[in-house]
Amino acid sequence: MTIDQLVHHxxxxxxxxxxxxxIVISSRARLARNxxxxxxxxxxxxAELSQVLNSLLTIREQSSYLKDILFFDINQLSKIDRxxxxxxxxxxxxxxxxxxxxxxxLLDEQEVVSVMVNEEDHLRLQAIQSGLQLQEVWALVDGMxxxxxxxxxxxxxxxxxxxxxxxxxxxxxxxxxxxxxxxxLVLTQEIEKVLRAIAQVGMTVRGFYxxxxxxxxxxxxxxxxxTLGKSEEQIIKSLIKIVTEVIEYELKExxxxxxxxxYQLEDKIWRALGILENARLLTTEEFMNLSSAARLxxxxxxxxxPDFKTLNQLTVIVQPSHLQKLAGRYLESSERDIFxxxxxxxxxxxxxxxxxx
Numbered sequence: 195m196t197i198d199q200l201v202h203h204x205x206x207x208x209x210x211x212x213x214x215x216x217i218v219i220s221s222r223a224r225l226a227r228n229x230x231x232x233x234x235x236x237x238x239x240x241a242e243l244s245q246v247l248n249s250l251l252t253i254r255e256q257s258s259y260l261k262d263i264l265f266f267d268i269n270q271l272s273k274i275d276r277x278x279x280x281x282x283x284x285x286x287x288x289x290x291x292x293x294x295x296x297x298x299x300l301l302d303e304q305e306v307v308s309v310m311v312n313e314e315d316h317l318r319l320q321a322i323q324s325g326l327q328l329q330e331v332w333a334l335v336d337g338m339x340x341x342x343x344x345x346x347x348x349x350x351x352x353x354x355x356x357x358x359x360x361x362x363x364x365x366x367x368x369x370x371x372x373x374x375x376x377x378x379l380v381l382t383q384e385i386e387k388v389l390r391a392i393a394q395v396g397m398t399v400r401g402f403y404x405x406x407x408x409x410x411x412x413x414x415x416x417x418x419x420x421t422l423g424k425s426e427e428q429i430i431k432s433l434i435k436i437v438t439e440v441i442e443y444e445l446k447e448x449x450x451x452x453x454x455x456x457y458q459l460e461d462k463i464w465r466a467l468g469i470l471e472n473a474r475l476l477t478t479e480e481f482m483n484l485s486s487a488a489r490l491x492x493x494x495x496x497x498x499x500p501d502f503k504t505l506n507q508l509t510v511i512v513q514p515s516h517l518q519k520l521a522g523r524y525l526e527s528s529e530r531d532i533f534x535x536x537x538x539x540x541x542x543x544x545x546x547x548x549x550x551x
Contacts, residue, residue, distance in 0.1 A: 221325065223336075236314070319339055
């Protein structure tokens with residue numbers, strides 16, 4: 195599969211399955227690992243980074259997780275192709291920058307499991323699925339890690355655990371996160387209080403594409419901040435507890451909106467849906483905000499469409515690099531706004547049933 199083919203294929207984690215999938219878009223587990231015989235990526239030579247990449251590619255046939263996996267050489271991809279992988283939450287913005295170093299991404303065709311090679315650490319093993327499925331994605335990435343560790347020697351300390359480029363990842367090297375939709379907490383202005391509470395219990399909140407990115411469409415990434423001194427199970431259970439509490443708070447505030455501002459809420463939702471279905475121009479930010487309102491309406495059963503799977507898929511394919519790849523050429527910002535609106539209108543028309551008002 196090529197990048198050109200990838201944009202016409204929808205990742206498995208967009209299918210709106212899993213618990214609380216109307217609120218939790220995805221769950222992800224990521225492990226940071228480094229090879230014992232090679233300096234960290236920031237200090238390694240090109241030859242040493244090539245050794246890391248070749249070592250992983252060499253063991254593919256011996257791993258059930260990596261055997262039939264796709265490989266993309268970051269240096270062989272255009273800037274737009276790299277950005278497409280960011281928009282699909284497969285690589286980090288840092289890896290997409292491209293540093294003329296041996297770097298790559300391995301992923302399965304469903305985009306559930308993947309491995310970033312020579313980003314901040316030699317290996318970043320990842321699993322991602324729809325809904326609140328943190329135990330499930332951990333099981334996947336743990337199994338992949340066990341296989342690779344039998345074939346390659348990791349950098350490990352009996353005292354500290356797995357050694358990583360960033361001190362915050364030392365220990366288990368595990369980061370688990372959820373991409374969660376919290377529009378009611380934003381509308382009732384309770385979100386800052388919630389974010390402070392999350393920080394106080396050792397969790398962190400990031401933007402739509404992770405560290406250093408902005409919040410779009412009321413989507414937040416909540417993840418653990420510390421990996422040292424806690425077991426993997428402790429980290430996962432802590433995040434599940436926090437996320438469950440945040441979901442309950444979000445649902446409570448949705449009921450507050452229905453009670454105190456029902457007409458304003460319904461007007462906001464139906465206006466957003468009307469614009470999405472009829473607009474001739476849509477910026478990325480406009481789409482994310484309008485689709486957030488549409489998602490809220492659907493999850494509160496105030497509308498009967500669009501379904502969550504459609505909204506999830508649109509969230510990816512209307513991003514700038516996806517649009518240009520679908521168009522087959524570079525698009526100016528104004529051209530992207532027209533093309534984005536066309537795609538949204540067409541997709542909603544294809545999936546819309548007669549709503550009950």
